[in-house]
Amino acid sequence: MIREKILVIGASGQIGVELTLALRKIYGNANVVASDLREENDLLKGTGPYVSIDVMNKEMLHVQVIRQNITQIYLLAAILSATGEKNPNLAWSLNMQSLLNVLDIAKDEKLHKVYWPSSIAVFGPTSPKKDCPQQTIIEPITVYGISKYAGEFWCNYYHQRWGLDVRSIRYPGLISYKSAPGGGTTDYAVEIFHEALEEKKYECFLQEDTYLPMMYMPDAIKATIELMEAPEAKIKIRTSYNISGMSFSPKEIAAEIKKHIPEFSISYKPDYRQQIANSWPQSIDDSVARNDWDWKEDFNLEKMTKDMFENL
Numbered sequence: 001m002i003r004e005k006i007l008v009i010g011a012s013g014q015i016g017v018e019l020t021l022a023l024r025k026i027y028g029n030a031n032v033v034a035s036d037l038r039e040e041n042d043l044l045k046g047t048g049p050y051v052s053i054d055v056m057n058k059e060m061l062h063v064q065v066i067r068q069n070i071t072q073i074y075l076l077a078a079i080l081s082a083t084g085e086k087n088p089n090l091a092w093s094l095n096m097q098s099l100l101n102v103l104d105i106a107k108d109e110k111l112h113k114v115y116w117p118s119s120i121a122v123f124g125p126t127s128p129k130k131d132c133p134q135q136t137i138i139e140p141i142t143v144y145g146i147s148k149y150a151g152e153f154w155c156n157y158y159h160q161r162w163g164l165d166v167r168s169i170r171y172p173g174l175i176s177y178k179s180a181p182g183g184g185t186t187d188y189a190v191e192i193f194h195e196a197l198e199e200k201k202y203e204c205f206l207q208e209d210t211y212l213p214m215m216y217m218p219d220a221i222k223a224t225i226e227l228m229e230a231p232e233a234k235i236k237i238r239t240s241y242n243i244s245g246m247s248f249s250p251k252e253i254a255a256e257i258k259k260h261i262p263e264f265s266i267s268y269k270p271d272y273r274q275q276i277a278n279s280w281p282q283s284i285d286d287s288v289a290r291n292d293w294d295w296k297e298d299f300n301l302e303k304m305t306k307d308m309f310e311n312l
Contacts, residue, residue, distance in 0.1 A: 012034075015117070036077075051068075056101070065105055075102045075117070076117065078117075082184055082272075084142060084143045108170075113165045116168050121276075122152065128281065129283075160238070168287075170243065177308050196257050205271070216299040241270045244297070248280060
């Protein structure tokens with residue numbers, strides 16, 4: 001068996017922390033190198049190697065890949081939807097150039113695999129709202145969505161042209177108790193738990209009936225690793241796979257929280273993020289991922305809410 005040496009770029013972010021820890025359990029601490037521009041996340045400290053890398057500096061990244069004998073890269077560095085709208089040029093250049101740098105290096109160094117996440121942000125107002133399928137109309141209206149959609153085609157291009165084994169998932173909104181949200185439109189579903197515990201109330205930046213596809217972080221980590229561990233022959237989609245965990249509205253998650261904290265109350269003050277949310281599907285059809293590599297989620301809204309409160 002080939003010894004894998006994995007580099008996780010953006011390891012201090014919302015997904016990066018938990019994915020790094022999960023990969024270290026599988027491959028051994030020394031074989032998973034965490035990297036970020038930010039300081040090392042406290043949860044990662046002492047669990048394995050950490051290097052400071054600016055993914056926009058291609059030469060520096062290339063040197064690290066060679067020096068560390070890297071065979072796989074997980075590229076998680078990105079500027080998310082809500083943050084991206086405040087600085088579109090920066091979001092575009094970071095999200096695109098980081099991916100092109102990694103794909104180029106992976107091609108030149110003949111890396112075994114690359115993982116790069118896409119997002120439901122690729123979908124736009126013209127995409128089907130319910131059970132949005134794998135292949136459909138895609139016309140994103142945020143710079144984040146545009147960069148993710150373009151990125152999907154770059155991944156596919158490097159696979160078709162150079163045989164690079166790039167794999168991707170379109171994440172829905174992600175909910176976690178370990179790491180803070182990163183400036184996305186679905187962040188309310190993380191904030192609401194913290195506010196419920198601390199203040200017993202929450203002011204939501206989305207309308208009460210805004211349904212969005214969501215996923216509990218353990219499922220997102222599981223999906224990512226299962227996709228990357230699947231035999232290459234099973235991976236039919238080289239843009240990015242739809243995956244789904246659950247779909248709910250602020251009103252529904254508030255009702256679920258009230259079962260645990262009866263005095264909890266929610267109010268609504270929609271802001272600019274409402275328009276972004278309105279452009280996305282309310283639910284996702286992920287039958288292709290289920291068929292190709294046996295994807296199946298573990299958590300629904302009730303099970304997730306219980307787990308969040310047990311851990312917070």
